[in-house]
């Protein structure tokens with residue numbers, strides 16, 4: 001079983017396959033040996049990401065909002081391509097949409113009429129309705145299933161998060177977060193899911209850096225209760241173990257419980273929880289256990305030595321979903337907005353920025369600072385001239401308001417005055433699903 005991989009910057013990628021019972025998303029199924037996708041360097045990937053428009057044009061797959069300004073005849077013919085897709089795909093997508101960013105608009109557009117002229121005498125066709133901006137939201141145009149890239153192998157919590165965010169999606173395993181981003185940028189996937197913080201382990205810093213480096217938009221969030229198990233090969237007893245392997249977050253979320261269980265053995269970090277289980281099974285390691293989900297135990301033929309070993313029964317990981325295009329912010333349900341900002345004159349800007357939200361009664365749900373000194377950011381001015389700027393720190397803030405609200409727009413206008421760099425990472429519906437520790441969905 002293989003996943004999208006990234007050996008260095010030149011990515012030779014392949015897609016994993018897996019069986020996917022129950023609640024979990026289905027997987028890309030390919031023949032023996034896997035479908036090999038030749039990816040390109042990060043530089044090329046960014047270029048490709050910026051040329052989504054032409055990719056859309058040639059493939060008729062999707063339709064970025066950047067196309068709105070093109071010549072009228074091109075716009076009309078593009079509408080016709082879109083319309084033909086709409087009619088042929090409408091039924092399927094009505095069934096399958098309804099995921100976290102709730103996108104049904106493009107594929108579900110009901111009004112364009114493609115009845116040939118000669119038939120129209122029988123039943124007069126209604127005039128086509130112009131496309132509206134909501135029609136341009138990033139629903140998949142290639143088929144009925146949304147393709148969602150995640151880091152890890154089947155059985156990873158990120159896969160469960162993909163399934164929670166987009167039920168019935170096609171989950172695409174990737175061996176690194178960077179690859180999941182590139183899968184979306186290169187149109188191999190429609191969305192990526194990315195863990196950003198855990199209730200016990202705190203922020204997953206590397207992913208904040210990735211959000212800044214790539215040009216994807218946050219279009220939703222899910223909170224996933226994470227219920228860890230200790231897995232070993234069948235017949236292995238706790239006393240035989242001299243190593244526990246897992247994702248570093250999972251190891252830290254279970255540290256006290258492992259010690260209480262008397263497992264004072266070596267801890268070793270690997271790329272993902274389910275990958276740890278797969279590794280033990282593949283190499284028949286009878287002295288090693290993995291921290292992973294019950295689904296990973298099932299997939300890789302492992303036994304569960306202990307169930308619910310997270311140090312806190314309320315262990316939750318927050319994931320964000322990323323897409324090539326932002327969603328249109330609304331005010332009819334609770335929204336969250338994520339921004340990143342910096343100022344070249346240091347960190348004193350922070351107080352001013354926070355006050356812009358405080359004065360408007362906008363609650364912050366997250367604030368994170370990341371040192372950034374050695375990585376310049378390219379700022380582009382009104383004349384499209386770019387300059388590299390070094391910022392000591394980048395600040396990430398999530399606040400509870402939609403960018404469609406005037407108070408949020410005013411707060412950001414003020415923040416923009418105080419800062420030399422400001423980017424809205426996304427304005428998206430908040431995950432409001434109630435959950436209880438015992439109904440853990442991550443296993």
Ligand SMILES: O=C(O)C(=O)C[C@]1(C(=O)O)C=C[C@@H](O)C=C1
Nearest residue numbers: 156157158195247249272273317
């Ligand atoms: O390794 C996995 O299974 C993941 O999905 C990654 C990850 C993480 O990065 O935090 C996700 C949820 C849990 O907090 C543990 C690990």
